[in-house]
Amino acid sequence: MNMAVKGFFARSELAATLYAFRREFFVVGVFSMVANVLMLTPTLYMLQVYDRVLVSRSELTLLVVSLITLFLFAVMAFAEWSRSRLLVRAGVRLDAVLSTRVFNASFEANLSQSGAPAQRAFADLTEIRQFLTGNGIFAFFDAPWAPIYIGVLFFLHPFLGWVSIGFALIQASMAWLGHRRTVQPAEEASRASTDVNIYLQNKLRNAEVVESMGMLAGLRQRWAQRHQHYMERQGVAHGLTHRITVLSKWIRYCQQSLALGAGALLVIDGELTPGAMIAANVLMTRALAPIDQMVGTWRGFLGARSAFGRLEQLLQAHPERDPALSRVPPTGAVVLREVVARAVGRVEPILKGVSLHAEPGTVTVVLGPSGSGKSTLARVLMGIWPEVDGEVLLDGQPLAGWSRRELGPHLGYLPQDVELFDGTIAENIARFADIDSEKVIAAARSAGLHEMILRFPKGYDTPMGEAGGLLSGGQRQRVGLARALYGTPALVVLDEPNANLDDVGEAALTSAVRGLKREGRTVFLITHRPGAIAVADQLVVLRDGRILMQGARDAVLAQLRPPAAQPAAVSPSPPIAPPAPSAA
Template sequence: MKPEKKMRSELATVLWRFRREFVWVGVLSMLANLLMLTPTIYMLQVYDRVLASHSELTLLFVSLLALAMLAVMSTAEWLRSRLLVRAGMRLDALLSTRVFHASFEAYLNEADQSPRRVFTDLVEIRQFLTGTGILALFDAPWTPIYLAVLFLLHPLLGAAAVLFALVQFALVWFGHRRSVRPNEEAGLALQEASAYMQGKLRNAEVVEALGMLGPLRTQWLRRHEQYVHKHEAAQALTHRISAWSKFIRYSQQSLALGTGALLVIDGQMTPGGMIAGNVLMSRALAPIDMLVGAWRSFSGALAAYRRLEDLLERYPERDPALRRVTPRGELQLRGVVATAQGRAEPILKGIDLDLPAGTVTVLVGPSGSGKSTLARVMLGIWPQVSGEVLLDGLPVSGWDRNELGEHLGYLPQDVELFEGTLAENIARFGEIDSAGVIEAAQRAGLHDLILHFPKGYDTPIGPGGGVLTGGQRQRIGLARALYHDPAVLVLDEPNSNLDEAGEAALLEAVRGCKARGRTVLLISHRPTALAVADRLVVMGDGRIVAAGPRDAVVQALQQAQARAAVSAAAAPAPG
């Protein structure tokens, strides 16, 4: 039996689409490298023919021919560089959107995956494809041809060039072998220090108010010093390799000239051949020398390629032609267990729950009981989940997130707004439907407030909405959740920063969603939320303590509390 042919990865398939460009770059590289023999041939003609014949006409003809060949060589080099630059831009256009979606899927599912690093990998691959490193790879195969010409001039020159080529190849291999790990460690240390700093800058006001700057600086400085030491070690190794490379290169030039001079003294070579051999040997070893300089970018691009290939394989592209019908909003959880990295005990422990379409469910429980985690599990945005989370009987994980997002409304406990206008934030930064934006703002009780802003709905709010109060941010987040009347609405402590008017608008919005047959999950500690509840779910320690119709659950809880009070009163006093 024939072995099964291995399928190309998605990234390899995209790069395979550039095979025509790479073939043309190879052809242009062949032309440029062949014409790079022009100076060598020109020197041979000048020293051995023109100087011997004293013919000015021969010198003019040879010089014009050499200039024409050099012009063609320069044009070939320019064309191949232009081809690679255009290929890099096209590669970015083909992959940027795909990488964007995969990176954010990875960010939701993997705590150590950073979208910024993913895009850095894409940029690193594109820069390698348009830089000198890939040109060195195209030029390197022509080194044997130059070596063959050197052997034709004299075997001793060819043997010397082969020796220097082997030494340089050994240096490339040694540099790659010894430097990959130090550079990776330095890069990871830099990412850790930068991430730590960014995390503290997001809470700059708390840091300043509580006088935490000194201790945090000490923590950051320790991470920064680790990066500095690792970077210094990596750079020291790089500089040593570069120094060795320069020593070999300069030694090669001098020894090649000395070898040629020895052959001229012995009468085995003409002075023209000596000069031409020196130039040709430098040209033969130039691609290897370029590889020594480009090995770091090559190893970095190779590592970036492997990481990006693995990312795209783990998060394949969903079929854009696959569209589902608008969901009714019926949610079902079967045996759901949610865990978190670094935590031994699960957060959610075997949750079974039904949220019928068109009902309002209020979720209550003490802090740390898993309410917010349960909300994220229902939305399909919690990474480590086992069990079934079904929307209208179909797994939530099977939906395309862009398509599913249109049918979901989510107000998290910590409202995050984005730099842009009020209208853009309410419209989720999609195409702004003015009527839909105004309707969502009205349902959130926000319309009149927005009209008092300097530019109304076009008022910019700055990064994170820092110019707004906590209540204003929460109401804008509520309007965003209500935009285009989603089938499922999940509200996590939506009234924590609201005044009486804001809470009244919230409860009225929930009643409106129920009247339109939408499914609402409302997490709240305030008893006023029970007024709009059809069903009540009580959580404790990651489990559902009670669930069912509101009045029945409230009555059962009151009876349980009464029994507990009687038991406590009847218990004998200690001592």
């Protein structure tokens, strides 16, 4: 039986994590048992007062019974406090165990362009934790004790036991009806809420573009449509939940009065004492409380169940990488063999059978028109493109087999859209690791930033929130370049690094690339600017996702020029003409 339970929970990583807290849940169950057994205390106290104390008129008996009752109430309060505290501490531990894992999985989901389910990953984790530490979970621990209370009612009188069973069946039917009627509307409302939040966040990230070109009215109209759909779905879900809750309350009120009436009928017939009548009413209310509480917390249970499913799917789609995986630092030898890169929602691949290689200490310049797949190739070289077929090897090992935490310091990447993060300039350049001042300054000097940074009042300690408004597009790109050059990266991929640079910045870039080459680093430079071609060892020309030309710089340049215009000597930095189809 135990193996079967373990097998069930081992179906997923999230379920296995929850199963690891079985000891805490067992202890909570023990405290729940103590609390629920002591819930019989008011019933026994009423029986003693009505049927013994009032008959005997003994003050000493009343005192002793009252003291015993107070002691049992104190034990019951301690049991309830202990189980609440234990669940809260378990929730904190659960968050500590899963937060890093969820962070990594949601990051990889966004990286793989499937970020929609990951947008609310931490909200899902919070919802699961709150349900497991809230009042809703107590209903599941208290529900198994309802038959004990009903058994006591049968002991008082069988008629009261059958009345309680009838009301229990009615309330259980309400719980089942609540599940059947509310699960689909609740899921639709949740999906609509996620859609609205994602849409709004995307627009807020581009607030400057929206405001500058007067796009707000049109976008607001589209947001209003999504918001209206969400409000409609939420209204339907809330309406059903409220109707079921109101009906459940009506049944509960009826149960309390009718139970008292049934007890009074038995008293009239001489089959029950007045004390037992009052005690039975309290006991029946307590017996049916967990079921009624389930009806009230059913919406929270459905939300937690949906959150569990989404989080389970996220963790399964992005399993944890082996933390023990370790390799020697790479030298930068890169090989691509028949690489095909696809994008979600696009039938035709972006890269179609790309094969190339680059040795350490060489500079490969990638040319091609817009839409040819250059930026996708850069992401493939970094191992951050989600759907790749073929082989991407670094030092003869598949790039996906490296530990990203271990490999990261040996890679340098400058994307087209430079994103600087909240923190100081030094922290951004140092990639938010332990700051090595000498390496930070060396990287800034290589990018031509050092003198500019020193002009800030706080120098390298200037927060990006302050510097961001002072930096031009070219300067931000050079900060990103310094970040890519930080440390000793064996492989550096620069995607349009000189797109926003002036002559001084481009000279600094050329000098940095030459320095990387002298140090034996492997550099891939994606650019449209002919000045960067002067430092190239080999050129790769892409068109429509395929390599049109590849080889030594001078040989490829000779093919790019019209035959009549070929000079005797090749200039190191000639203008690049669009490659002709016949050149293939």
